[in-house]
Amino acid sequence: MKTEAPLGLTPSQTVGPYLRLVLPWPDGPDVVPEGTPGSFVLSGRLLDGHGDPVPDGLVETWQADPAGRFNHPDDPRGAASGPASFRGYGRCPTDDDGRFWIRTLKPGPLPTPEGGQEAPHLDVSVFARGILVRMATRCYFSDEEAANRADPVLSTVEEDRRETLVATAESGGYHWDIVLQGPGETVFFDV
Amino acid sequence: MTEPAGALHARNFEATHERLDLPEYERPQGLHPPMNSPGYKSTALRSPARPLVLLPQRLTEVTGPLFGSERVTESEADLTRAGPGAEEAIGQRIIVHGRVLDSDGRPIPDTLVEVWQANAAGRYRHKVDTWPGPLDPNFTGGGRVVTDEQGWYRFTSIKPGAYPWGNHYNAWRPAHIHFSLLGRAFTQRLVTQMYFPDDPLFEYDPIYNSIPDPKVRQRLVSRFDMEHTRPDWALAFRWDIVLRGTGRTPMEEPHED
Numbered sequence: 402m403k404t405e406a407p408l409g410l411t412p413s414q415t416v417g418p419y420l421r422l423v424l425p426w427p428d429g430p431d432v433v434p435e436g437t438p439g440s441f442v443l444s445g446r447l448l449d450g451h452g453d454p455v456p457d458g459l460v461e462t463w464q465a466d467p468a469g470r471f472n473h474p475d476d477p478r479g480a481a482s483g484p485a486s487f488r489g490y491g492r493c494p495t496d497d498d499g500r501f502w503i504r505t506l507k508p509g510p511l512p513t514p515e516g517g518q519e520a521p522h523l524d525v526s527v528f529a530r531g532i533l534v535r536m537a538t539r540c541y542f543s544d545e546e547a548a549n550r551a552d553p554v555l556s557t558v559e560e561d562r563r564e565t566l567v568a569t570a571e572s573g574g575y576h577w578d579i580v581l582q583g584p585g586e587t588v589f590f591d592v
Numbered sequence: 593m594t595e596p597a598g599a600l601h602a603r604n605f606e607a608t609h610e611r612l613d614l615p616e617y618e619r620p621q622g623l624h625p626p627m628n629s630p631g632y633k634s635t636a637l638r639s640p641a642r643p644l645v646l647l648p649q650r651l652t653e654v655t656g657p658l659f660g661s662e663r664v665t666e667s668e669a670d671l672t673r674a675g676p677g678a679e680e681a682i683g684q685r686i687i688v689h690g691r692v693l694d695s696d697g698r699p700i701p702d703t704l705v706e707v708w709q710a711n712a713a714g715r716y717r718h719k720v721d722t723w724p725g726p727l728d729p730n731f732t733g734g735g736r737v738v739t740d741e742q743g744w745y746r747f748t749s750i751k752p753g754a755y756p757w758g759n760h761y762n763a764w765r766p767a768h769i770h771f772s773l774l775g776r777a778f779t780q781r782l783v784t785q786m787y788f789p790d791d792p793l794f795e796y797d798p799i800y801n802s803i804p805d806p807k808v809r810q811r812l813v814s815r816f817d818m819e820h821t822r823p824d825w826a827l828a829f830r831w832d833i834v835l836r837g838t839g840r841t842p843m844e845e846p847h848e849d
């Protein structure tokens with residue numbers, strides 16, 4: 402259990418308008434390399450409280466591999482079984498239309514400590530000028546209806562807002578918009 | 593020492609096969625700025641109107657990308673030599689260094705630290721920065737370093753200038769360097785800014801002052817570090833970064849090969 406921490410945490414500040422100086426990587430959107438069997442593109446737009454595109458944002462994703470494993474010491478089930486080229490992490494700056502994309506594989510479902518199962522999902526971070534603290538959300542998949550119905554996180558979200566967390570299958574991949582505020586506002590999480 | 597790593601691993605796996613034992617990261621209250629901070633106008637349309645939903649920390653949250661030295665070249669630690677021109681950047685040379693730790697005091701080794709900043713005149717090499725401060729052909733303003741085994745990072749740059757911005761009449765940002773840290777888990781991801789001691793612009797800056805607790809704001813201010821200045825070459829500033837911890841007692845982790 403958490404007791405008094407000996408060191409004071411560093412507070413957050415905005416990423417500002419000039420993140421393009423270093424944060425975009427040439428291979429940033431490639432969670433897997435182009436041509437990886439089973440890979441698809443997840444894309445969408447980042448929109449503000451007026452429905453206008455956010456052209457100076459950064460969207461990051463983190464996910465399990467198709468077997469539901471993480472190549473990370475805190476996944477107690479052991480090493481990932483996915484392809485070596487699978488990075489799990491995607492990073493894409495938004496363009497003038499607020500558009501972002503990643504190339505990835507669908508993650509597997511995950512066991513929970515309580516004995517349940519989480520539906521396939523990505524954890525997503527959003528940064529931009531005017532965002533003082535990283536905004537965290539999740540992206541699920543529209544063609545995982547049964548798994549989504551049983552997902553312990555989606556079930557804590559008001560029913561009429563759940564669809565903001567679900568990417569829609571379309572030809573070649575999935576579409577998912579992130580709305581920072583207002584009508585259709587994406588559900589953001591306290592992580 | 594005691595038993596082979598393989599046996600330990602097998603035992604751990606067996607024990608966790610029944611129940612996942614995951615670290616639990618602290619959830620800071622009142623630390624960060626409120627998302628909607630009226631003094632900083634750009635937050636008005638970019639902050640959620642609905643309350644955040646509590647997300648339990650499960651596998652996706654307690655893991656994260658572990659990027660280290662493979663994404664960095666040594667030259668990226670010197671911003672004074674990274675510009676498109678062939679010469680050294682103009683400005684007061686500085687060494688910026690410190691440690692990346694978690695709040696339990698554990699160093700975070702081999703983790704990527706990305707930085708970016710304005711030049712000595714306060715101008716960014718970026719198409720949307722158009723105020724009439726001079727550009728320096730020898731300064732790009734981006735750098736990357738990786739922490740060592742004890743969590744230390746270090747880079748060389750020039751001291752950035754203050755710059756005007758459109759938030760309110762005659763608004764100037766205090767001199768700062770932007771930092772991006774991945775840490776070792778999704779819960780630890782942090783983007784922030786480092787400031788310099790005794791900046792007269794602090795009291796006027798709505799971004800610095802968006803942090804509710806004045807004592808917490810000061811955690812973003814580096815300190816002048818005489819000991820690490822380089823004689824006849826550069827000043828030095830020390831700034832430690834503390835990411836969320838788990839409250840687990842610091843201990844040697846078993847090595848697995």
Ligand SMILES: [Fe+2]
Pocket residue numbers: 417419710765768770
């Ligand atoms: Fe800045």
